Amino acid sequence: xxxxxxxxxxxxxxxxxxxxxxxxxxxxxxxxxxxxxxxxxxxxxxxxxxxxxxxxxxxxxxxxxxxxxxxxxxxxxxxxxxxxxxxxxxxxxxxxxxxxxxxxxxxxxxxxxxxxxxxxxxxxxxxxxxxxxxxxxxxxxxxxxxxxxxxxxxxxxxxxxxxxxxxxxxxxxxxxxxxxxxxxxxxxxxxxxxxxxxxxxxxxxxxxxxxxxxxxxxxxxxxxxxxxxxxxxxxxxxxxxxxxxxxxxxxxxxxxxxxxxxxxxxxxxxxxxxxxxxxxxxxxxxxx
Amino acid sequence: xxxxxxxxxxxxxxxxxxxxxxxxxxxxxxxxxxxxxxxxxxxxxxxxxxxxxxxxxxxxxxxxxxxxxxxxxxxxxxxxxxxxxxxxxxxxxxxxxxxxxxxxxxxxxxxxxxxxxxxxxxxxxxxxxxxxxxxxxxxxxxxxxxxxxxxxxxxxxxxxxxxxxxxxxxxxxxxxxxxxxxxxxxxxxxxxxxxxxxxxxxxxxxxxxxxxxxxxxxxxxxxxxxxxxxxxxxxxxxxxxxxxxxxxxxxxxxxxxxxxxxxxxxxxxxxxxxxxxxxxxxxxxxxxxxxxxxxxxxxxxxxxxxxxxxxxxxxxxxxxxxxxxxxxxxxxxxxxxxxxxxxxxxxxxxxxxxxxxxxxxxxxxxxxxxxxxxxxxxxxxxxxxxxxxxxxxxxxxxxxxxxxxxxxxxxxxxxxxxxxxxxxxxxxx
Numbered sequence: 001x002x003x004x005x006x007x008x009x010x011x012x013x014x015x016x017x018x019x020x021x022x023x024x025x026x027x028x029x030x031x032x033x034x035x036x037x038x039x040x041x042x043x044x045x046x047x048x049x050x051x052x053x054x055x056x057x058x059x060x061x062x063x064x065x066x067x068x069x070x071x072x073x074x075x076x077x078x079x080x081x082x083x084x085x086x087x088x089x090x091x092x093x094x095x096x097x098x099x100x101x102x103x104x105x106x107x108x109x110x111x112x113x114x115x116x117x118x119x120x121x122x123x124x125x126x127x128x129x130x131x132x133x134x135x136x137x138x139x140x141x142x143x144x145x146x147x148x149x150x151x152x153x154x155x156x157x158x159x160x161x162x163x164x165x166x167x168x169x170x171x172x173x174x175x176x177x178x179x180x181x182x183x184x185x186x187x188x189x190x191x192x193x194x195x196x197x198x199x200x201x202x203x204x205x206x207x208x209x210x211x212x213x214x215x216x217x218x219x220x221x222x223x224x225x226x227x228x229x230x231x232x233x234x235x236x237x238x239x240x241x242x243x244x245x246x247x248x249x250x251x252x253x254x255x256x257x258x259x260x261x262x263x264x265x266x267x268x269x270x271x272x273x274x275x276x277x278x279x280x281x282x283x284x285x286x287x288x
Numbered sequence: 289x290x291x292x293x294x295x296x297x298x299x300x301x302x303x304x305x306x307x308x309x310x311x312x313x314x315x316x317x318x319x320x321x322x323x324x325x326x327x328x329x330x331x332x333x334x335x336x337x338x339x340x341x342x343x344x345x346x347x348x349x350x351x352x353x354x355x356x357x358x359x360x361x362x363x364x365x366x367x368x369x370x371x372x373x374x375x376x377x378x379x380x381x382x383x384x385x386x387x388x389x390x391x392x393x394x395x396x397x398x399x400x401x402x403x404x405x406x407x408x409x410x411x412x413x414x415x416x417x418x419x420x421x422x423x424x425x426x427x428x429x430x431x432x433x434x435x436x437x438x439x440x441x442x443x444x445x446x447x448x449x450x451x452x453x454x455x456x457x458x459x460x461x462x463x464x465x466x467x468x469x470x471x472x473x474x475x476x477x478x479x480x481x482x483x484x485x486x487x488x489x490x491x492x493x494x495x496x497x498x499x500x501x502x503x504x505x506x507x508x509x510x511x512x513x514x515x516x517x518x519x520x521x522x523x524x525x526x527x528x529x530x531x532x533x534x535x536x537x538x539x540x541x542x543x544x545x546x547x548x549x550x551x552x553x554x555x556x557x558x559x560x561x562x563x564x565x566x567x568x569x570x571x572x573x574x575x576x577x578x579x580x581x582x583x584x585x586x587x588x589x590x591x592x593x594x595x596x597x598x599x600x601x602x603x604x605x606x607x608x609x610x611x612x613x614x615x616x617x618x619x620x621x622x623x624x625x626x627x628x629x630x631x632x633x634x635x636x637x638x639x640x641x642x643x644x645x646x647x648x649x650x651x652x653x654x655x656x657x658x659x660x661x662x663x664x665x666x667x668x669x670x671x672x673x674x675x676x677x678x679x680x681x682x683x684x685x686x687x688x689x690x691x692x693x694x695x696x697x698x699x700x701x702x703x704x705x706x707x708x709x710x711x712x713x714x715x716x717x
Contacts, residue, residue: 009629016636047551075369152563156369159554160562195572251562254372254379261380262550266543273539280532287327287524288708 035192035211037163037170040241044165044248047263050256051249056087058228059246062239065226067154070146070217072134075155076250078106079128085256087246097128109133147187149216158244158251167193169244173236175219179210188214294318319505324523325530326511328708332402333509334537335395341538342392343497347490349385357437359483361476364439365564383553389431390556391545393579396424404610405631407619408510414611416503421608423496428580428604430489433482435577440561445574447474447482453587456594473567513707514619515700522704573648581645582638586680588649589673599677606684613684615692623698627691634683637676644673 043052060081063073082088082096093099109126111133126133135151136142142150158164171193178190181204196213199206221239228234249255296317298304307314356375358367371378400420403409409417432450436443451474455465470477508517517523524530548555556578560571576584587600606613621628647669655664701707 005626006629009626009633013629013632013636016633016640020636020640075366075373080373156562160559162559258379258383258550258553262546265546265550269539269543269546273536273543276532276536276539280536283528283532287529288712 033197033209033211034195034213035170035174037166037193038174040166040169040244042165042241042245042248044245044255047259049259051085051245053087053089054230054232055242055245056249058226058230058232058238059242059244059249060087061226061228062221062243063154063246066220066239067243068132068135070135070142070151071154072136072151073132073155073250074134074153076132077129078102078109078126078132080250080253081105082128083253085253086249099128102128106130147216149187151217154247154250156251158248160251162195165244165248168247169237169240172221172243173240180204182210184214187216189216189218190214292318292322292324295322319501319526320531321525321527323505323526324508324517324520325526326509326517326522326704327524327529328511328513328704329509329530329533330512331533331537332398332406333511334534335399335402336504337534338395338538338541339392339399340497341541342388342395343490343494346385346388346392347494349381349388350487350490352381353385354487357483359437359480361439361479361565364437364479368438380549383549387545387548387553387556389434390577390579391541391548392427393431395541396427397579400424400607401635403510404634405621405628406510406512407514407614407616407621409611410514410614410616410619411611412507413503413510416500416507417611418608419496419500419503421604423493423500424607425604426489426493426496430486430493431577431579433486433489436479436482437486438561439479439565441563441565441569441571442558442561442574444474444565444567445571446576447478449574450576451478453593453597453600456597458594475567510619511704512620512622513701513704514623515702515704515707518703519705575646578642578646581643582641582680583645585641585645585673586677588645589670589677599681603677603680606681610684610688613688615689616695616697617692618697618700620700623700624691624695625698626695627687630683630687630691633679637679637683640676641673641680644669644676649673 043049043055063071079096079102080086082090082093082099082102086096088099088101088105089096090099090101096102106126106128109130109132110123111126111130113122113124114120115122136145139150152160158168161167163170171191174193175189175191178184181202182190182198183201183203184190190212191214192210192212194213194215197209198213199209201214202209221236221243223236223239224234225239226234232238294314294317296307296314298307298313303313306312353371356367356371356378358364368382371382373379375381403417403420432446436447451465451469454468455461457464466472468478469475470481558575575581583600583603586603587596590596590599616624616627618624621631649668649670651669652664653667653669653672655666657665659665701710
């Protein structure tokens with residue numbers, strides 16, 4: 001039976017691989033109901049990419065003046081802004097708590113604390129070790145101010161969304177008027193980059209449901225919403241890219257250090273592999 | 289090997305003193321220096337050593353993570369982020385641990401497929417195989433509970449889906465479920481017990497690994513020909529021959545490992561797990577880690593929950609029974625021209641099941657046309673899962689026993705050294 005079976009099985013195995021390749025590529029092409037995020041060519045992309053400090057500073061400004069009205073970043077402390085790789089890092093101040101810009105920024109905020117003498121609730125000036133204050137006292141207050149939707153915390157947002165910084169930037173600059181035939185609620189806003197299905201809200205041809213979804217956040221950015229200190233023109237795309245870069249840094253503050261260490265580790269392992277291979281050849285000579 | 293006499297001679301006074309009281313140096317010498325290994329082992333055999341490296345890395349990084357982690361439903365997510373941000377090199381330790389789990393499973397799957405291809409489970413290595421299966425099962429349990437600890441959305445809903453499987457057992461299921469979860473839903477008590485068990489099980493694994501290595505050293509290693517060791521000509525001492533080869537393979541493995549840790553640390557994770565667990569907001573698509581996707585596909589292949597659960601556990605149980613399902617007299621598939629191709633199909637099936645496990649069951653693999661309601665007609669993911677799950681079980685339960693009896697194996701070399709010589713002459717032409 002062997003020869004016939006072997007031949008048949010070879011054909012079956014070959015066909016399976018061919019089938020997987022054709023169907024696999026087709027399935028990939030069909031996937032996703034949202035528009036593919038635009039590639040912003042961020043400086044931090046790739047194995048040697050690093051953050052652009054000027055961009056992080058601009059991005060922090062956008063966050064502070066626009067996003068922070070509704071979105072907290074509860075994992076971030078003011079001192080983080082001055083740590084190595086951060087927006088206001090200054091090699092003169094190894095300890096970010098000594099950094100005058102960071103101190104200045106912290107002092108512009110008030111945080112709730114307890115008076116150590118009386119135990120009463122008080123408001124005091126923030127220090128560099130304080131966390132970014134949250135815009136709402138609690139989740140209920142956040143819901144009440146945002147027609148029932150809680151604005152997500154932005155501390156790790158670029159890691160928490162497939163597509164990362166490119167997705168965040170595309171979404172922020174990508175709001176469009178809802179296509180005719182799409183039923184949109186009063187508190188909903190159409191965005192082609194949002195993941196979701198619009199099938200139930202679509203009254204047109206069921207084969208051509210528009211890409212994207214709806215979200216509760218109205219378009220937060222317009223051109224010249226902020227005035228950049230470095231003179232960069234504040235176009236909508238520029239603001240979106242800058243704040244996305246800042247959020248990427250906040251989500252992954254050790255990214256640069258990680259990539260640099262990886263380079264050293266892999267270089268070391270390659271040298272070690274070369275030496276071990278030479279030892280292996282020597283040991284096994286004539287034994288194979 | 290058990291019939292290999294110990295050649296250790298204590299050289300110094302202290303070694304002689306210790307050898308007469310606890311011959312632990314002798315044990316190490318006999319096991320890792322003088323131990324005779326077949327001289328024809330290929331690189332697929334280096335994964336045993338790689339796996340012990342993986343276990344060591346996971347235990348060391350895990351102990352450090354546990355120093356900084358807080359097992360509490362309100363604090364766990366932020367404590368993991370604190371490790372990533374504020375603990376010195378915490379990001380490195382956590383990324384090594386998280387990606388280490390994936391690397392561990394990658395290595396164990398190669399190790400298992402190697403055993404399957406070369407018949408390493410066949411007599412006299414049945415107990416060795418069973419111990420390996422137990423390790424694999426414990427690895428699944430440990431990895432699953434570890435994934436719950438960061439208390440992200442996938443952690444939480446993964447725990448919900450998997451613990452609820454127990455609830456499918458008739459009559460006693462719901463009571464056992466409440467007992468396992470420590471309440472009526474996955475919550476703080478579940479997280480606490482998972483943390484406790486996630487810390488315990490790796491040491492249980494380490495214990496079973498000791499038994500696994502012990503069993504290995506009793507029977508001796510299998511080898512690519514599947515022919516047992518016949519003379520000293522067939523073997524080389526473990527050190528330096530196997531150590532240098534294992535070492536080289538480990539370094540290459542670590543390079544791949546490093547690429548993930550340093551350049552794609554979240555590639556094998558899921559974005560939703562960076563969102564803190566929210567019991568009121570179910571993610572649109574709940575998926576386990578990649579190494580459990582084939583079993584997840586089998587679970588979802590059947591519409592009935594209880595049968596799905598039973599089949600999923602059967603898919604693991606059947607691996608335990610393998611030594612008694614294979615009827616072939618020849619161990620290595622090198623000399624099994626028919627079975628070899630069923631093996632290739634089996635590997636493709638496992639990969640296919642893994643792919644299915646990552647899709648929505650209602651998704652289409654491809655659609656030929658639409659029916660009059662606009663629903664696609666074609667091959668759905670659930671149908672493909674059913675076909676592949678059928679082959680998965682057929683491979684063990686039908687093909688293994690049947691082909692073993694029917695197949696005409698190729699001539700097997702008389703000894704390992706003869707096979708080595710033959711391949712030498714072939715290379716020279």
